[in-house]
Amino acid sequence: MSVLAQLTAALGDLVDTRAAALEEARADRSGHAAEGRPLAIVHAETVAHVQETMRIATATRTPVVVRGAGTGLAGAANAGEGEIVLSTARMTAVLEVRPDDLLAVVEPGILNADLNRLLAEHGVWWAPDPASREISTVGGNIATGAGGLLCAKYGVVRDAVLGVDLVLADGRLLHLGHRSVKGVTGLDLTSLVIGSEGTLGVVVGATLKLRRRVVGTVCTIAATFPDVRSAATASAALTASGAQPAIMELMDAASLAAVHTVLDLPAPTPGAAQLTIQTDGPASEAEADAIAEILRVHQGSVAVTHDPVEGERLLAIRRSMHQAMASLGTALIEDVSVPRSAMPAMFDEIARIERQYGLTIPTVAHAGDGNLHPNFLFAGAETPAHVWQAADDLFRAAIALGGTLTGEHGIGTLKRRWLADELGDDQWELQRQIARVFDPLGILNPGKVFAPDA
Amino acid sequence: MSVLAQLTAALGDLVDTRAAALEEARADRSGHAAEGRPLAIVHAETVAHVQETMRIATATRTPVVVRGAGTGLAGAANAGEGEIVLSTARMTAVLEVRPDDLLAVVEPGILNADLNRLLAEHGVWWAPDPASREISTVGGNIATGAGGLLCAKYGVVRDAVLGVDLVLADGRLLHLGHRSVKGVTGLDLTSLVIGSEGTLGVVVGATLKLRRRVVGTVCTIAATFPDVRSAATASAALTASGAQPAIMELMDAASLAAVHTVLDLPAPTPGAAQLTIQTDGPASEAEADAIAEILRVHQGSVAVTHDPVEGERLLAIRRSMHQAMASLGTALIEDVSVPRSAMPAMFDEIARIERQYGLTIPTVAHAGDGNLHPNFLFAGAETPAHVWQAADDLFRAAIALGGTLTGEHGIGTLKRRWLADELGDDQWELQRQIARVFDPLGILNPGKVFAPDA
Structure with missing residues (x-):
């Protein structure tokens, strides 16, 4: 019996072979698509469905790509020729909310914002x-x-x-972690699964650590700087001062200009860069005033608002970045992260790369933690070779500054060729062997993360 | 050439075979000692010394026990017959302190408190x-x-x-993690090494995440309750209320009485239990008042002080617990952790175990995170069989309440026989295989953690 026939016999109409659905599963929000077309999508609704799918995949040596909403930016959930797409998008239950223990037990398919709307009713939230x-x-x-x-x-x-509940490649279910705040029983496999991009198993449940909702007014600060280097210097100085904003977003001149165009706002001052900062908690107003003072010392032109509607309007400029980039062409959205003191130097490197490769690289940054998203713009669907060369230059610069080639998007398919550059060959091989302990047949997301020559 | 001769040829007088030193390396602060006597202690002073030791150990298939100050409570660093003790106690350098990036790079042998005294000069601290x-x-x-x-x-x-720098069993050096706040490059091996108790490699350096020193008055609250269950209920209620004390320590009646005796204080009210709580930060005084109110509602007799000297005196009662237990005999110090709402139920279980086994089990708890330290008291050096049975009962009760058999002390030798009970056989075997990827010959801390039949 063929793999498809076995899946259908076991899982009935959870098995989806519609052409449009298969086509969609080839790509994520990076714009990159896998070669060929997957075999089928299994819309798992229970842990047992996931286990059954993995048992068939193991028995038939069929590759499996686990997929949630397909919003990744590294191609980690893109499914290609002959692969099974195992979707957990229908597993959306919130099984338990315990405000007293600050934890929730959830299925993997629930959307982050949906979960947080539900948690808000209990006075708690999941911070990521x-x-x-x-x-x-x-x-x-x-x-x-x-x-x-x-x-x-x-x-x-x-x-x-x-903790996470994980279905292994062969269909066995493991419960990793615990419900208590502390716990050091054996190796920390929960942390190992976080960020493993579908290479170790299928996350079918999670025990999340919650926070109590923050009280107090949210204050928003918008500060304009003559150029991106001075904005980056101001944000690093702010971190070094001990200030702790909840949000600190940096936009360079090209990003600002593009967003103002799509939002139909007056054009910003040429060359100017912006920091958008929010403070929260019981001391938010005093903190905002102290932050404004530091920014002014660092050449910032500063406005502070305690009005949440106005604050949301200011932050909406940053949130429109993806839309603005899409209006300019195709964007390769990068994701380097550096120590916060190195942000000005990293922006210098980006300026150098722009000159050297004749590119415009609009860049935004989560400046509070040194995580930059340079957007390499180009025409057409395929990333041109010289853009990859420029990205290569970017990664090397970030690593040389003590940083990493991905702060939060992951390796997926798009960065696998650089993984060993950061890890070193010995660590790369060790990590690959660890993945093989979980997945001895290599059927979980083959060609992703640990696949240098692809 | 013998192993000892090879070590001496390579490392000279860093190799220590004094009888008293070897004897000391057999035991940690748990009181438990390994069988037999180790071969030698290598007092590594550099990463190269560690690498050379591991190369000799690998070439000769000699077991290695990595050891710091020997203050563990689970027997994880106890060295027995024919083993090499690899001490990193002399590697005490602080290589870098960066208050602007909130990080420090240190060698492993520095004492926690020494590091924090040094960091205090920079206005930062390492929180553990x-x-x-x-x-x-x-x-x-x-x-x-x-x-x-x-x-x-x-x-x-x-x-x-x-991040951590790790020397593998064969002497290779890996740099795990990064210096940036964010980073998701490959698998999180840094987290895997944390808590691995010498089974994966030798930690020869660490990049630590620092916090800025907390400003404001530290307020201390001492509250007495009629019995331990009402104290546990009050602490769980306090967590559920959203209060966030910096410290919340619980002492039961037997602990309180023992400490009062060794400190020559007036005897406490029979049966009474105590919570000692500290608040910190800019709102500490208001928080202390709010906490006092909640404790009073839950039958607490409460005193609040803003005087740091008086606060330290109150906390000293808690800190004298080990000394008090030592005055009563030998203590098997246990370390279960449960969800905070389950603390009253866990104390009920301890009372049941005391009755059932005819034992006194003085218990203190880090009540803010549900981590309990029951002290099983007995005479003589060897833990009697019925005490192990009572401990077994304790572990099962903690796991049944959604907790874990060790919150912060680890598995070592003393809890290895229960590890699979908590992890399940499948996860236990998976973890053992992961350890084998790091240490294919099984020379790193053999007989510890993953050694069920010992």
Whole structure:
């Protein structure tokens, strides 16, 4: 019996072979698509469906690509020729919310923002807030080790998961982690699964660490600087001062100009860069005033508002970045991260790369944690060779500054050829062997992450 | 050439075979000692010394026990017959302190408290504060995934390490992690090493995530309750209320009485239990008042002080617990952790176990994170069989309540026989295989953690 026949016999109409659905599963939000077309999509609704799919995949040695909402930016969930797409998007239940223990037990398919709307009724929240929060799943957030805007103050996914339930390649179910705040029983496999991009198993449940909702007025500060270097210097000085904003977003001149165009706003001052900062908590107003003072010392032209509507309007400029880039062509959205003191130097490197390769690279940054998203713009669907060369230059510059080639998007297919550059060959091989312990047949997301020659 | 001769040829007088030193290396602060006597202690002073030792160990298939200050409580660093003790206690350098990037790069042998005294000059601190902080090393804190008193508010070791440098069993050096706040390049091996208790490699350096020193008055609250259950209920209610004390320590009646005796204080009210709580930060005084109110509602007799000297005196009662237990006989110090709402139920289980086995089990708890330290008291050096049975009962009760058999001390030798009970056989075997990827010959801490039949 063929693989498809076995899947259909076991899982009935959960098995989807519609051409349009298969076509969609080839790509994610990076714009990159896998070669060929997957065999089928299994829309798992229960843990048992996931286990059954993996048993068939193991028995038939068929590659499996686990997929949530398909909003990734590294091609990690793109499915190609002959692969099974195992979708957990229908597994959206919130099984338990415990405000007293600050934890929730959820299925992987629930959208980040949907979960947080539900948690808000209990006075709690799950802190990771990728820009994709309205469209990305909690399972996808875990698979990529997602970050977001609030990370410098409130942490990333790695800081916000107590345990995961994982189905192995052969269909066995493991419960990793625990429900208690502390726990050091054996190796920390929960952390190992976070950010493993579908190479170790299928996340079918998670015990999330929650925070109590923050009280107080959210204050928003918008500061304009003569150029991006002075904005980066001001943000690094602000971190060094001990200020702890909830959000600190930096936009360079090209990003600002593009967003103002799509939002139909007056053109910004040529060359000017912007910091958009929010403070929260009981001391937010005093903190905002102190931050404004530091920014002014660093050449900032500063406006502070305590009005949440006006604050949201200011932040909407930053949130429109993807839309603005899409209006200019195709964007390769990069994701380097450096120590915060190195941000000015990293912007210098980006300026050098722009000159050297004749490119415009509009760049935004989560400046509170040193995570930059340079957007390499080009025409057409395929990333041209010279853009990849420029990206290569970018990665090397970030690593040389003590940083990393991906802060929050992951390796997927798009960065696998650089993985060993950062890890070193010995660590790369060790990581590949660890993945093989989970997946001895190599059927989980083959060609992703640990596949240098592809 | 014998192993000892090879070590001496390569490392000269760093190789220590004095009888008293070898005898000391057999035991840690648990009181448990390994069988037989180790071959030698290598007092490594550089990474190269560690690498050379591991190359000889690999070539000769000699087991290696990595050891810091020997203050562990699970027997993980105890060295027995024919083993090499690889001590990193002399590697105490602080290579870099960067208050602007909130990181420090250190060698593993520096004592936790020494590091924090040095960091204080820069206005920063490393948050993990095990009760052993004056005598335990940062490397040992990493190897055990240590916790402490401040964890509910400020996190455990896992939350405070950006990267580790690790020497593998064969002597190769790997740099795991990164210096940036965010980073998702490949698998999170840094987290895997934290808490791995010497089974994956030798930690020879660490990039630590720092916090800025907290400003404001530290307020201390001492509250007495009629019995331990009402104290546990009050602490769980306090967590559920959203209050966030920096420290919340619970002592039961037997602990209180023992400490009052050794400190020559008036005897406490029979049966009474105590919570000692500290608040910090800019709003500490208001928080202390709010906490006092909640405790009074839950039958607490409450005193609040803003005087740091008086606060330290109150906390000293808690800090004298180990000394008090030592005065009563030998103590098997246990370390279960449960969701915070389950603390009253866990104390009920301890009372049941006391009755059932005819034992007194003085218990203290880091009540802010649900981590309990029951002290099983007995005469003589060897833990009697019925005490192990009672401990077995305790572990099963903690796991049944959604908890874990070790919150911060680790598995070592003392809990290896229960590891599979918590992990399940499949996960236990997977973890063992992962350890084998790092250490194919099984020379790193054999008989520890993954050794069920010993």
